[in-house]
Amino acid sequence: MSSQVILAAEGVNKAFDGFKAINDLNFYLDEGELRTVIGPNGAGKSTFLDLITGRTRLDSGKITFGTGVGEEITSKKEYEIYRMGIGRKFQTPSVFTEHTVFDNILLGLKGHRGVFHTLFAKLSSEDSDRIEDVLKIVGLFGKRNDQAGSLAHGQKQWLEIGMLLAQDAKLLLVDEPAAGMTDEETHKTGELLLSLAGKHSIIVIEHDMVFVRQIAKKVTVLHQGHVLCEGTVDDVQNDPEVRSVYLGRGKH
Amino acid sequence: MIKTNLIKAAATLCVAAATLTSSVHAADTVKVGVLHSLSGTMAISETSLRDVLLFTFDEINKSGGVMGQMIEPVVVDGASNWPLFAEKAKQLLEVDKTAVTFGCWTSVSRKSVLPVYEKNNGLLFYPVQYEGEELSKNIFYTAEAVGQQATPAVDYLLAEGKKKFYLLGSDYVYPQTTNLVLLEYLLSKGVPIANIGGGLSKDKAGKVISAGKYTPFGHTDYQQIVAEIKKFAASGDACVVSTLNGDTNVPFFKEYAAAGLTAEDCPVVSFSISEDEFRGLPADQLVGQLGCWTYFQSIESPANKKFIGDFMSWLKTTEVPGIQKEGRVTCSPMVLSYAGVYLWKAAVEEAKSFDVDKVRKVLESGKISFDGPGGTVTMQKNHHLTKNVYIGETTKDGQFKILKSFDNVYGEPFLKGTFKTSSPAKGETTKKKKKAA
């Protein structure tokens, strides 16, 4: 147990109507690490993210966040968890389609989020600069005044990642960023994620093994809500158990 | 279909506009307002009144009009919406400048237009039984007051030997007020309070503020209440006094009949079921139940025969759109609307003017009366009518057979508090007997 662990899930269980989606899951993530999680459909990957972000409440076990002792997050509300520095990109791109790209980033921007604060908040030049920086990172600066709904699928994914960056999240949870992207877009996304690792801790959930190869240093395989094995891509791919439950059935 | 409707609507607009311009030229007409709900929930009752009013105007126009002027009706729809009633009343008085209005059914619609008539010094004739407790100088109430329905009905039931009275009504002002008057009246007739069913609620000081059982509008489940009545009536000589409003009568009577209660064991006297409402009720389940109005279609008089005949043939020939021609009947609110028009006509001709103040003065003289289908009605100084009251029992064909009539009953809007409780008659429950030594 390294003192650099930023996210620790211990003995986590979650069942839906008797179906054990997460089964005695133990998972540790180091600060600044980029971890890829793979697993067949129904392995509990998205549920795991739901548990971390407070979208679903776990049945038992605990999840702590933060270096050092770590703060328990199991009973916190979504926005409280978010404010601790955990940001999430959803599987299907979820941006504010009726807002401009700029406003999307603005809404994600780190800062006070109370009702009355938002009523009287003024956009400072610092904020503007920060937003523009983020837009440049995700490559959407040229589209800053467009409606987010008019963006291409890949661009929406980047915008969503941009929103997480604007928030200055310590931990980024990225659910299938490459889904529906062209090869070129996928590659660009991979580079973006790699460039973010180190400054941020990142968990990526992915199916696309080409993409996984591109980004992954350490891979965790989930199966039936449980960690099947952890290691490098090659380690994992050579693991007979993994082959039988996952790769053996053909990917995706 | 929607399209054709819109075209139709547009076409009517044109026609309406055309009539409007043509009416400007006709100087020898007098505008008369008709203010009833022709759409929405109250249309069920009020459209009949619009029909009878239009018939009356035609009849008067055919015989030369009012003081030689033809009546030009301005029909507006209150759409069962009370603020809209006020708006339409303003339109009639301020824009169309009608000489008189015939209209309203519910008390709340009347309450809604009352300030409008008072402000503009207009004239409104109101034809539907109501709770009283109101007297505006601008409204003439041809309607039955509580003393022209509820108390005669109770007199009849007492004479029939009924000893227990179950009060049942819809939860609004008219039934509540009527039942409070009835409670006082029954107590004044020596009926012990234990024999009045439906429940009493009292305020902190112990004063009765509500008597009887009440159900909300549109109530559909009368099982519990009928079970209670069955229990109440088990010892015999009981009856039900019902002020349920139109829609809720069907579920009530269906339940009543299903529970095996009959008019012979425990009759129901209803104040809101006229021949018109009867059309929607299961007649075979109502046979023998009682009604009390100041007019029944079954009245055997030449005036009534003529009225019914003329109205029915008018219905067949009229070209006014939206008038139902089949299966029509006449009923008390219709005849009171009809009588209202003639009373107004008589007053105008007596005053020789359409001026509201002059007409009112004549009407208040107590000399204006009209021999109508329901007998002679006379306008009193207090804006209500003296008229005959009839008790009838329902028959299979949706009519009432008249059992008793009370002639020339005075219309008094302020009845509450006028009856004094008398001590219950003794020896009713157990017969006197000698004690065995």
Place this chain on the structure above:
Amino acid sequence: MRKPENLIMMIGALLLLVLLPCLNAYGPPDSALHVSDYTINLWGKYLCYGILAISVNLLWGYTGLLSLGQCLFFSLGGYALGMHLMLKIGKLGQYYQAGNNPLEMPDFMVFMGFPELPAHWVPFHSFGFSVLMVFVVPGVVAFLFGWLAFRSRIKGVYFSILTQALTYAASLMFFQNKFTFGGNNGLTDFKTMLGANLNDADVRRYLYIATVLLLIAVVALVKWLLGTKFGKVQKAIRDSENRVLFSGYATTSFKLFIFVLCALIAGAAGALYVPQVGIINPSEMTTDKSLEAVVWVAVGGRATLLGPVYGAIFVNALKSWATTAYPDYWYIILGGLFVLAVLFAPNGIAGLPQQIKDIAVGWKRRNASSIEPGATPA
């Protein structure tokens, strides 16, 4: 798009605030320029509905919360002021004049047999207190209901169904005589407000002007609100509440704030409505009335600043006309209008110019596939 809207607003405001009342007060009675008291009164009513529609739109159009209970708040505001007006009838009441009402209670209390003025009525003798209650009562009800509802994550149609049930329950309650608000007859026959005779043409004109001022204030408030970051969050909640939640905003507080604000706006509209219409009763808080207010918004154009006002005026003017000219078809017209608006004109009257433009553009690109009904983004 911005510029013409501002211009329309300026012109509209001038027209309503200055021209109409001036023509009413100074127009020669028989000329075409004269605006009758009836018209002023009618427009006062329409504009109150317009304000109500804005509150519906702020919730539905901008936040995605379809409340079918807006008329409840409208009525509560109306009742609060109505109670004051009832007490001000005082010696003009028929029972007082007949000598049966020494306590100067509202007439309905006398004939319903109330021994004395109920305690909760007493403070309404004060105009200030009543005006306070116009805001406090709807605000508190909205706060309690909203707090419970949003806390439990009730949204979408569930929110609509629950607000519908809430109004229904409230109207049943107000229907009861023992609830002390006049039963189904409600409160009516008001005489004076602040000493002025409510039937007076001048007073009606002032009430009308007050309504226009409130309308302008509300429009300005909404316009300002939409420009703030709050407005952006609000619209974001409509489009993707989850994303907002996972962006660290406590959406519950935002929704609660907007729900209460809309209740306050509706309450204020109701309070101005009552003295102009002269009656408030429980049928004003039925579900149908709330749904009708939603029709105004749908027809006028949801998520547009002025659309709800256009809609309220248009539908009510249509109602005033149709119930005279073609009463039998009024409900069919209203229902049909609604279906058509939902299916073919999701942006309503306010969106029509843009929609026509789009269709014209689409016409030019004839090879492009035809526009599917209702395909415009919701």
Place this chain on the structure above:
Amino acid sequence: MRAAILMKQFALALLMWLGCQNLSLAQGLPDAAVRQQLIEAVLAEGEDQPEKIEALAETGSGMVAAVLAQWRAGNLLVDASPDGAKVLFTREGIDAVRLDTGVKFSPLAPREVETTSKTRKAIKNALDLIAVASPDPELRSAAIGKLGMTRNTDYLPMLEARQVKESDPGVRKALVEAISVMQLADEDDVVCIAAVRKLGEMRSIPSLDLLKGMITSEDESEAAKAEAAKSVALIESYLKKVEAAGTVFRGLSAGSVLLVVALGLAITFGLMGVINMAHGEMMAVGAYTTYMVQNIFGGGLTLSLFGFGAHVPGMNLTGAAYQSYFIWAVPASFLMAALVGIALERGVIRFLYKRPLESLLATWGISLILQQLFRLVFGPNNVQVSSPSYLSGSFVIHDVVLGYNRVFVIGFAIAIVFVTWLLLTKTSLGLFIRAVMQNRMMASCMGVRTERVNMLTFGFGSGLAGLGGAFLSQLGNVGPNLGQSYIVDSFMTVVVGGVGNLIGTICSAIGIGTVDQTLQSVTDPSMGKIITLSTIILFLLLRPGGLFPTRTRSLEG
């Protein structure tokens, strides 16, 4: 109608009995004096007519009973003979039989002999007196009970004489009750107290008022008062049990009504997610279809379609054939409502599957249009739908009244739930429905024609609403506003049960029905309704998923 059935049974029983005694009218054994007395009583117009009628009972003649029963049923007619005299006669099938001579003849201008409630009361008393000797034990008990409640001690010797030879236990009970009631007024305190005790032991509900009166009466001895108090306590505790049982039954029946009206909604809203505000109008379609079928079986009806009258001819059926109309009306209602539902789905709803809030609004618009169409076509008034004889009347078990219609609606609710369950689980359509509802995309990829399934599902839901309407026509109004009275309740039922869960809908319907009926019996109906509704709102605010929340990941988003 219970009274009508009783009357028919009564007449029938009498005729049978008369047949045995060879006294049938058709055979016309002349009994001139009795006939004359009868005619006098019928034609009497003064105040003494009731007395004359009751005196007829003393003749003990079976013919009198038969004629009186005919009179009461409206089958005694009068004809003016050419010489101006009134000729009374009864109908025997198609024949007219003169009352004075007992021979057949052809009347010229027949007219019903009128009755007032007073005469009918007298007829009934006379019949009751005669019926004490009736062969049908049920009629005997009823008649005896009524004589008892007249408290006219003149009947006492006759009843006591009857008690000696009576063997039927039910009738014996009625006799004891009637005699005891009469004995309450006995001069001898011992007899009186015994009677009081007897009534208490019998848990006699009708005598409750009398016994209560005794407790406060000044004319009773202390012993009698004490005994009366004891009996009153006994009867009242029994009454409480009867009421509790009644409330349970009524709750069950009210719940079944809710279930019948909400089940269709549970399909369209629960499974498809379509908020159909016109659901109530679908019920009205069913109810109006029932009305049309009834009139087609009867005398036909005239519909007005936009100012044009359209006459639908009737089959002029009577009797059992006419009564069977309801059996045909049920499937017709289902089909008609299903057709309207399918039209609605094709015309409007299919464009709005992704916009549930807007489907709510559009269907509300539709509901307004439909309501007004009902007004235009069938008139603004409610229309008459009569209850067939097999749906009117009631069972009485230990003083708890179980109406046929109520029992039927419970049975019906069970039946349609069963059919729905079968359809959803055992047919391929059901499989498709469940597939489409769970994952539209996937189902469509797998070759399910989702459009068609949507259409059929919505049609089925609407058809169920139509069935509900057919049944409501037996319980309440059939009119343009019919749907409005049920729409909030049915939505509440579905939401409380948990959307998408049929078992939940069933539980919530029964639960709400029972709570509502219980509250109605403790407070009044208005308050009951308000409390029920507020409780539901609060429940849903605290537990938005309802009784059986659907816990799937897709719905938690």
